[in-house]
Amino acid sequence: MMRMSLVIAVVFFGFIVHGSSAAFNPVDSFLIACGSSQNVSFQGQAFVPDSFQSSFLLKSEGDTVFSATDFSAPSPIYRSLRIFTEPSSYEFDIRQKGRHWVRLYFHPLPNSGHDLRSAPLTVVTENFVLLNNFTFKNQNQSYLFKEYIVNVTSDSLSINFVPSNNSITFVNAIEVVSVPDYLIPDQALDLSPATPFSGLSEVALETIYRLNMGGPLLTPQNDTLGRTWENDVKYLHVNSSAVNVSASPGTIKYPPGVTAETAPNLVYATAEAMGNPNVANLNFNVTWVFSVDPSFVYLVRLHFCDIVSMAMNDLVFNVYINSDIAIASLDLSSKTGGLAVPYYKDFISNSSTNSSTMYVSVGPDVMANTANAILNGLEIMKISNGAGSLDGPSPVDGFLLKSRSKKSKTGIVIGSVVGAAVAMGFMALCWWCFMARKSKTSTHPSHPWLSLPLYGNSQTMTKGSTISQKSGTASCVSLASTNLGRLFTFQEIMDATNKFDESLLLGVGGFGKVYKGTLDDGIYVAIKRGNPRSEQGLAEFHTEIEMLSKLRHRHLVSLIGYCDERSEMVLVYEYMANGPLRSHLYGTELPSLSWKQRLEICIGAARGLHYLHTGAAQSIIHRDVKTTNILLDENFVAKVADFGLSKTGPSLDQTHVSTAVKGSFGYLDPEYFRRQQLTEKSDVYSFGVVLMEVLCSRPALNPVLPREQVNIAEWAMTWQKKGMLDHIMDPALVGKISPASLRKFGETAEKCLAEQGVDRPTMGDVLWNLEYALQLEETSSALTDIDENSTNHIADIPLQPFDNSINMIDVAHSGTDDDAEDVTTSAVFSQLVNPRGR
Ligand SMILES: *[C@@H]1O[C@H](CO)[C@@H](O)[C@H](O)[C@H]1NC(C)=O
Numbered sequence: 001m002m003r004m005s006l007v008i009a010v011v012f013f014g015f016i017v018h019g020s021s022a023a024f025n026p027v028d029s030f031l032i033a034c035g036s037s038q039n040v041s042f043q044g045q046a047f048v049p050d051s052f053q054s055s056f057l058l059k060s061e062g063d064t065v066f067s068a069t070d071f072s073a074p075s076p077i078y079r080s081l082r083i084f085t086e087p088s089s090y091e092f093d094i095r096q097k098g099r100h101w102v103r104l105y106f107h108p109l110p111n112s113g114h115d116l117r118s119a120p121l122t123v124v125t126e127n128f129v130l131l132n133n134f135t136f137k138n139q140n141q142s143y144l145f146k147e148y149i150v151n152v153t154s155d156s157l158s159i160n161f162v163p164s165n166n167s168i169t170f171v172n173a174i175e176v177v178s179v180p181d182y183l184i185p186d187q188a189l190d191l192s193p194a195t196p197f198s199g200l201s202e203v204a205l206e207t208i209y210r211l212n213m214g215g216p217l218l219t220p221q222n223d224t225l226g227r228t229w230e231n232d233v234k235y236l237h238v239n240s241s242a243v244n245v246s247a248s249p250g251t252i253k254y255p256p257g258v259t260a261e262t263a264p265n266l267v268y269a270t271a272e273a274m275g276n277p278n279v280a281n282l283n284f285n286v287t288w289v290f291s292v293d294p295s296f297v298y299l300v301r302l303h304f305c306d307i308v309s310m311a312m313n314d315l316v317f318n319v320y321i322n323s324d325i326a327i328a329s330l331d332l333s334s335k336t337g338g339l340a341v342p343y344y345k346d347f348i349s350n351s352s353t354n355s356s357t358m359y360v361s362v363g364p365d366v367m368a369n370t371a372n373a374i375l376n377g378l379e380i381m382k383i384s385n386g387a388g389s390l391d392g393p394s395p396v397d398g399f400l401l402k403s404r405s406k407k408s409k410t411g412i413v414i415g416s417v418v419g420a421a422v423a424m425g426f427m428a429l430c431w432w433c434f435m436a437r438k439s440k441t442s443t444h445p446s447h448p449w450l451s452l453p454l455y456g457n458s459q460t461m462t463k464g465s466t467i468s469q470k471s472g473t474a475s476c477v478s479l480a481s482t483n484l485g486r487l488f489t490f491q492e493i494m495d496a497t498n499k500f501d502e503s504l505l506l507g508v509g510g511f512g513k514v515y516k517g518t519l520d521d522g523i524y525v526a527i528k529r530g531n532p533r534s535e536q537g538l539a540e541f542h543t544e545i546e547m548l549s550k551l552r553h554r555h556l557v558s559l560i561g562y563c564d565e566r567s568e569m570v571l572v573y574e575y576m577a578n579g580p581l582r583s584h585l586y587g588t589e590l591p592s593l594s595w596k597q598r599l600e601i602c603i604g605a606a607r608g609l610h611y612l613h614t615g616a617a618q619s620i621i622h623r624d625v626k627t628t629n630i631l632l633d634e635n636f637v638a639k640v641a642d643f644g645l646s647k648t649g650p651s652l653d654q655t656h657v658s659t660a661v662k663g664s665f666g667y668l669d670p671e672y673f674r675r676q677q678l679t680e681k682s683d684v685y686s687f688g689v690v691l692m693e694v695l696c697s698r699p700a701l702n703p704v705l706p707r708e709q710v711n712i713a714e715w716a717m718t719w720q721k722k723g724m725l726d727h728i729m730d731p732a733l734v735g736k737i738s739p740a741s742l743r744k745f746g747e748t749a750e751k752c753l754a755e756q757g758v759d760r761p762t763m764g765d766v767l768w769n770l771e772y773a774l775q776l777e778e779t780s781s782a783l784t785d786i787d788e789n790s791t792n793h794i795a796d797i798p799l800q801p802f803d804n805s806i807n808m809i810d811v812a813h814s815g816t817d818d819d820a821e822d823v824t825t826s827a828v829f830s831q832l833v834n835p836r837g838r
Pocket residue numbers: 037038039046048
């Protein structure tokens with residue numbers, strides 16, 4: 001009976017659509033109808049043709065086809081499109097840095113003369129992968145609308161459309177519009193476990209669901225930020241569990257800090273409340289069910305506004321996301337100080353255990369006067385993963401590395417060896433040359449981006465640019481003078497990869513594809529062909545490539561050379577026949593590694609990292625240590641790869657480097673994440689995660705496991721603290737490891753995973769301890785009666801510094817310049833610790 005009075009039966013839909021009085025006015029606003037010959041009016045806004053380039057630039061390597069218009073498409077925005085045969089980009093001049101909407105519209109027009117339904121769609125920005133290989137084929141949809149929020153941190157944003165080999169790609173319309181910065185704060189509440197989360201300013205978001213509970217569809221005309229809000233009914237778990245309630249939009253009282261940009265009053269003026277299910281027990285939840293990709297983490301924003309209560313403190317209810325309590329005993333009126341006052345809250349969550357569903361529920365609080373619960377609006381946004389992707393493998397996969405066929409003999413090979421910065425910079429240079437060459441035919445006049453700072457060699461650059469503009473044939477400014485490795489011709493690269501044969505594809509990243517190549521001398525290499533980029537990061541690129549060519553170590557993957565012809569950007573690396581360590585641990589059918597092999601691999605990787613930290617004049621922090629970045633050669637020698645995120649470490653007078661948090665979820669140093677201060681100890685933490693992964697043969701993060709097991713660092717630490725790591729280790733190892741070796745290994749991993757960086761060992765200490773664990777394993781029988789603690793002091797003995805020389809080594813004979821060092825350390829080592837030797 002009580003409930004009946006609560007259900008406001010009259011649903012009032014007398015909406016008067018009116019703009020908010022102080023509507024947000026976006027500084028940047030680009031609405032582009034691609035391939036159109038005239039302005040297109042869509043949802044109250046005018047989209048200009050992409051031939052009308054005043055404040056943005058369309059760049060393409062190849063011909064772009066401007067397609068016929070199709071009047072059968074239901075809305076005008078989908079009636080034209082542009083087809084790209086080569087990597088192409090739209091580059092926007094950004095007047096105000098900060099978050100921007102990127103909205104993309106796709107519809108494969110049937111009469112375009114191309115099979116657009118099979119054309120893969122891959123869209124990337126400088127820092128993020130928005131869409132990765134989507135095709136309409138085998139989907140029952142013929143329209144695709146995508147909405148993203150990306151933080152633009154420079155004066156331009158380029159949106160790149162990357163066709164696959166031998167294929168084309170297309171787009172119908174693009175929006176790039178400023179978002180008020182306060183819309184998405186940096187922090188939210190993480191639900192598993194309940195801890196504050198910060199770092200949202202570093203990620204890109206994709207809108208997955210945006211619902212107006214109990215209300216009508218709101219189109220961009222009804223929203224000052226041009227958003228669409230759909231009705232929630234189709235997501236209700238049990239339709240009859242909810243009833244829609246509404247108030248007059250005019251009665252909504254926005255408090256300070258919440259505006260129509262947070263959500264329009266039409267969202268707050270309607271809600272779903274608990275329905276009358278005709279059952280005696282009024283204690284039930286109203287639940288919505290969403291399908292989500294379990295490999296991503298989501299930002300969930302819940303909008304509330306108490307439009308049902310007659311009095312303050314009447315409505316008290318619980319809010320759940322999956323089985324987690326998100327807000328317990330929520331009393332809206334006490335939070336907001338009144339009725340009909342909007343309130344919202346942000347959470348970080350992933351899918352529920354063992355599934356690709358997310359549940360959001362509201363239900364009555366047992367202590368409340370009245371059994372009711374409401375929800376007015378809901379937004380679920382996907383958070384880009386550690387690899388900067390919104391569409392691709394799980395965060396633990398890193399740079400969108402696609403594992404090849406599990407059974408393939410040649411195997412899963414070297415992945416994304418060098419990261420974004422290198423790729424981008426190189427692209428930029430080539431793009432610049434390309435555009436310079438093309439400038440004669442280009443309809444667009446020259447652009448300010450021609451002023452490029454070139455690392456240390458501005459003279460050459462100026463000269464080069466003059467030549468290329470005048471002759472129209474000169475190639476790019478050569479980097480050869482800087483002695484960065486072998487310069488390949490594009491023809492050589494084409495020959496090596498059989499014209500980029502897709503069957504030789506080893507991996508795909510947002511920054512390009514990696515192919516297995518064969519040089520004419522029969523040597524296998526990994527060839528990375530980058531995607532076109534803007535001019536950004538050129539200096540960074542030079543620094544990176546300089547750094548890479550300096551780093552020569554048996555346990556670091558080497559750069560062999562590059563090609564900068566024909567606006568191509570190609571990097572050539574050492575080929576690692578046995579691929580990433582991860583594929584030998586789980587997820588494939590490769591034979592299980594023995595304990596000794598695992599220890600040797602860990603020791604190799606530790607050596608590589610130790611060299612990075614201490615070998616060069618200035619220490620280098622890898623920043624993305626994980627099992628996909630540890631590659632194995634044909635002899636299972638481990639080499640550390642992918643310095644794309646590397647940063648030079650703190651100089652002597654500093655203790656840390658302040659920097660944006662980068663890296664992969666599951667491996668991130670919690671201290672770095674909290675304080676954004678990078679030290680070598682962040683790599684040590686990540687390496688600790690790798691050690692646990694190697695022992696347990698499971699991913700760093702596995703969202704389908706029960707909550708306490710999701711994160712290997714936490715899970716393994718609880719067992720290590722009990723001294724019972726053998727309970728969770730790879731069953732294939734059980735009974736085959738010397739307990740002393742396991743103990744040493746567990747202790748080493750535990751120290752690496754210490755909360756505070758200062759409590760973690762250096763990579764040098766880790767290396768010694770792992771060597772020791774190996775020694776214990778090899779001599780386990782002889783050891784049984786020796787007190788191993790007596791030898792523990794070895795960890796305190798500093799290592800000999802490595803050779804700092806930065807010679808450019810001829811790659812054909814390269815690779816093992818630390819052999820001498822290996823011999824020395826092994827000798828010292830065995831003298832010190834080999835129990836039989838004492
Ligand atoms: C399209 O709209 C823009 C600005 O909204 C205007 O400057 C331009 O003249 C229009 N073009 C056509 C073909 O109507």
